[in-house]
Amino acid sequence: MTEQRSWFGQPRGLTILFLTNMWEQFSYYGMRALLVYYMTKHLMLGQGTSSFVYGAYTACAYFTPLFGGVIADRFLGKRRAIIVGASIMAAGHFMMTFDALFYVALVTIALGNGLFLPSLPSQIDQLYEPGDPRRAWAYNVYYVGVNVGGFLAPVLCGTIGELYGWHYGFGVAGFGMLAGLLIYVSGRRYLPPEPERSPPVVRSLTGGGLEYRTVLVLLAVAVSATVFRSAYEQVGNTVALWTDTGVDRSAGHFLIPMTWFQSLNSLFVIVFTQPLLAIWRRQASAGHEQRLARRMALGALIVAGAYLLLTALTWQDGGARADWIWLVAFFAIFTLGELFILPTGLAVFARLAPPAFAATTVACWFLTIFSGSLSAGLVGILWSRIDHTTFFLLLTVLAALAALMLRLLDSPMQRAQRAERQPDRLEAELS
Template sequence: MIAAPAPAAGPPPRGRDWFGHPPGLSILFLTEMWEMFSFFGMRALLVYYMTLRLDIRQDHASLIYGAYAAFVYFTPVFGGMAADRWLGKRRAVLLGGATMALGHFMMASEPLFYPALATIALGNGLFLPSLASQIEGLYRHGDPRSKSAYSVYYVGVNLGAFLAPLVCGTLGEALGWHWGFAAAGIGMLASLVIYVAGGRHLPPEPARAGAAPAPRPPVDRAVLGRFAFLLGVAAIVVVFRGAYEQVGNTIALWAEEGVDRHVTAGWSIPMTWFQALDSLVVFTATPLLVARWTRLARRGVETPWLHKMAFGAAVVGLSYLLLAGVSAWSEAHGARANWAWLVGWFVLMTLGELYILPVGLGLFGRMAPAGLRATSIAAWFFAGFFGNLLAGALGTLWRPLPHAWFFALVGGVAGLAAALLYMLGLRMGRVEGREEAAAAAVLSR
């Protein structure tokens, strides 16, 4: 049988809620918001910095971008294990955050470009799974608010990502790239300050004997079955991310070279600002979706997790097919596409994203075996490693293919992920329900 969590790891005593949830969720929300401000602030500048400042060829820049983004999702696998077995989640967050802040400030020096990327990726490995894995510990078993907690947390992720291109992107384009990178570093420091100040509202760490590893739960058939199911989902999400992760890569390039950004005769939209649209749609549409899902659940209508994710991937695929049509028209008429098409694409693509990424994070959080939650969350992020490698490889086709054909190809990749998720949902719907029930039974002990 799976060992129950240590009593010290239970949720903090129930006190006054903040915005209808435990205060710890607001602390995690704000901590992640500023961490995402730093991460997406740097990401908004990265492709432009490589191609316009460092004179790196586009295909090489896409590969570098994809490799960096991939390792951002690779390092959390080991960071999650270190947090579960040795460091504890709080130490991992503090050490990882400080390392990331150092990497962002290193980006201000051109000779330190590659070491800076590696430093940020290493720090992220400790920070990312250790922060998100504390959400479930804020709620007692059976608390209905826990189901929407991940979507609320995802709003924090995207609020930081919304502000980042507007602040860091504007500083980078107007004053110089290094000013934008420095602003990202300051955002990371703000994240650490909030986390330390709000520590009393977070779940306590399990008891640890000195530097000895925490007791490891026994691995039985139920644990293996649960992990096999989650790994199957993660493998399909790899395919989806090959399409989704074009946002900061080829979509950013299209905003520069294929879109008419003029609003008036004297002013055009900065190219980095478009990357804020994804996050803007997330935190405006999430409350509406959560309210709708809650109403349906009260009526006993609840769409299976995997079918929600399949629907999201299909919508993302359709959004790329829309861009393929717009690009085909633009190329046929020898004109750039109006900026409103790019805005519309971001709206449609992000609505699909809301059905797959926060839903998948919640699935992994709720089905994680006891004592291995950070490791399980890291496995979800690990899908981003292979997904970003795939996205980088697809990005090398940006120049050889007409843009219309490229977007059609990417739409087909997202459509393939949708079909696979739907088929897995049909085949494994019972497994999903059974394993989630088993996880709930363990947590209730």
């Protein structure tokens, strides 16, 4: 399988996972781009309620993978878990086209996501033989797939929903999920075989799986990521609301649809990934590779800088609408920071996972999205209770606090890596 090349010189199986994830993310971000507007403009829910529902939904969507990963590892297997999960998610997206099924649809999508999400990236490492250098960039290539779907979704689902009706936009998201399912089923022959079913996770932690030191470090990374996501997840929530009311979206005689700005994050991921990887390769060749905790801390600090820009804009404008070009600048800075922290965090959890518990360990990374999204929903309630300058300053502080926490984890992470059976592999391949 490692001889088959298809995407960035990677195995064909990575292409299948890439495209499957791309369409799943298309459906997720397509629905997410519409969700807060649908609640405030169609269902006529208050801003505080809408922000809390938004945060609770995204939190639940990333809490269920913890159970889904265990089910995949011990009972269904990764392939069946992906097929079942994708089918349930597609059904949930189509339920969104009916107002009466709104909350049922959100629960359905969250349940399907629990089976689907951890099982897909946990197959990446098994595509390669030990020592294959292509693994160094596999997760960044995979992350581009996330954002190709994330770029297309607001443009297609958002435009259709905004111009022709929210329900049509939700329906397009459902068809995107079906496309991902079809690609995965048709490309199964390129994917790694299922590992044998495993005993309970506790035995792995106490009998030769993850070291306790590693578990503690991963827990600390998860707490730091939760604080970070309290600020990060606002892009689809309060930043989207500010785009509607606080940004001048006029480009000549054309009014830019508000949902289009949601695609900028993913567009910049696609644009920035290859140059950033080239810089990291040169650093590694020169012997100046950056430690993982420091890389993640720098990413959180850059995101803090992005929110500091919004703080300055809302303070300086004094209630006037900001030019849309500043929102583009915000997303460029925001995305650069994201690329330092989120793919690295996913790779850390996936690479330190014992093979028999790969989906379960990856699910623990996605659990940080649950806790961070729930926290972001609670923070979002403050949007209508304090002035916007103070709110964006709060987000700046949260991202900076996460940067400090991650920086303090540098030495513990180094010690945890040395405690593993192959202590240097993770650092070398992600640098």
